[in-house]
Amino acid sequence: MKVNIIYFLLDIDxxxxxxxxxxxxxxxVWKWLNGEPVKxxxxxxxxxxxxxxREHCLIESRAGYNDVRCSLDHTYICEVPTKNAYSPN
Structure with missing residues (x-):
């Protein structure tokens, strides 16, 4: 699912x-906010x-992950838990 969202954002420029x-x-040592290691x-x-x-934050781009300055302005993705999720399948 996370990969699909990232590709959707990349598709809309x-x-x-x-x-x-x-x-x-x-x-x-790259870690996600939850402490898990980044591949x-x-x-x-x-x-x-x-x-x-000066580059300590991770972005996703069309070519893959890259380290950038944390002070740069970019779109971001937040993950939030859901109680009920609709699935068409």
């Missing part, structure tokens, strides 16, 4: 999306590179 992961706690195989080639020691 939102090409960079903050996903809620960073290496702010420990340089080079490093999903980063773009030669990323993350921590350009100028």
């Amino acid at each position: 939102i090409d960079k999306v903050f996903l809620g992961a960073s290496d702010l706690d420990e340089e080079g 490093s195989t999903l980063f773009r080639p030669n990323e993350p590179n921590d350009s100028n020691g």
Whole structure:
């Protein structure tokens, strides 16, 4: 489901999306907000590179994950629990 939402945003020309992961706690150790590790195989080639020691937040782009400055403005995705979800299947 998460992947489908990301691809939907990319299809409507939102090409960079903050996903809620960073290496702010420990340089080079990427974790989601819930503490789970980020799969490093999903980063773009030669990323993350921590350009100028200032890139600590993760975005999804058409080419894969990239590390960027946390102060940049991008669309973001929030995950919230649902009590009842409709499924057409």
